[in-house]
Amino acid sequence: MMTTFSRGRRSAAAFGLAALMAVAATAGEARPGSGGSMGSRGSNTHSAPAPTATAPGGGAPMQRSMTQPGPQMGNPGLAGAAQPGRRFGGGFFAGLLGAGLLGALIGGGFFGGLGGIASFLGLLLQVGLIVGLIFLAVRFFRRRQQPQPAMAGGPSPYARDAVPPQGGPSFGFGGNGPGAAPVRMEKISVAPQDFDAFERTLGQVQLAYGNEDVATLRRLTTPEMAGYFTEELQANAARGVVNKIADVKLQQGDLSEAWREGPTEYATVAMRYTLRDVTLDRASGRVVETGAPEATEIWTFRRDRGGPWVVSAIQQTR
Structure with a gap:
């Protein structure tokens, strides 16, 4: 009888441990954007951000974006499209x-x-x-079937200016020619108050995500990024967990790229920050997972016609 009872207790404990591990594995990294690289960086969406001292390996390729790669992104197969003909x-x-x-x-x-x-x-x-x-x-x-040559002296439809920002690394746009985006890009300067805005927004986004404050997330991010964050929060609710974030503090940050496309300005910055990141069971408040105390990510901010900076992309580092 004692043997049967002991075996039953061991089986129950093993089952409970396996269930807990399954919940933790499902939760994964919980802070906003930690699941991969997402968002849009204008014409640079599918180009790797320039490396910095904070993120010397650069950023990982974009995994989720509403900006689709075009011919300027090196779409394979175009050069051989006329082969069957x-x-x-x-x-x-x-x-x-x-x-x-x-x-x-x-x-x-x-x-x-x-x-x-x-x-x-x-x-x-x-x-x-x-x-x-x-x-x-x-x-x-x-x-x-042969491609028609461009008119002599006419501008290339893919021509653009790529000038590195002052005080920062070069863009790495790839120069002019068929591999460039059909938009004019100009360098911009990033002022100290802009960096203050980036740091402030970093903390506000993290805290709003931990409080599941969708309205604040929509104010601080682009509609695309707000949609991604809302999906993550809904997935947490479906799993019965909630992600709590506190004590966000920027430790180091530097500029990767800063440019203007028409009326829109972009700034990509690498940021290393510390935080308290825990995932709790929504019903009992029990800790399901504890996230890493430090993270290094590449955030892109955009603003239109002198408006406030908002988050348009988050990329994980290589």
Whole structure:
């Protein structure tokens, strides 16, 4: 009886431990944006941020973004898109030529269908005309498949200026040409009050996320980022957990890139900060997971026409 009871208690304890580990594994990293790189950085969304002293490895590629990569992002397959068309002239017309000559030869026998020297010369003339027409058609279609050269002296549709910001590292935009984005980008200066705004927003976003304050998150971030944060909070609620964040303190930060696209300004900064990050069971308040006490991430802020800076992207470091 005692043996059965002990076995039962051991089984229950093992099951409870496994369930706790499963909940912890499901929760994963809990702070906002810790699940991956997400958001938009304008034309630089799918370009790696320049490395800094705080994040020497740079940022990880964007995993979730409403900004889709275009031709300027090096979309593979464009250079070879016309390859199948080259087989059109070589295969289709060659088949027609073979079928026509074969039909002419076996329609009534080679000599039976000629009917004398006049018929023979007529056949040669017809074959010559067919071959000539096929040759002209092949040249026509191949010429249409070749890319048209740009007009001399005209601006490239992908041209843009890429100038490194003062006091910071170079952009790494890749220069002008087919690999650049079709937008003019200008350097901007980031003032001390801007860095103060970045630090202040870092703490406010973390605390609002821990309080599940969606209204504040929408005020401090772009609609895209607010949507991602709302999804994460809803996933926490579905799992029956809540993420609590406190004591956020910036330890080190520096500028990676700062630029303007039309009326919109962007600033990408690397930030290393400390915090208290715990995940609690929503019903009992029991600690499910304790997050790392320090994090290094790359945040991008944007503002429109002199408005306030808001968070538009968070990238994990490499």
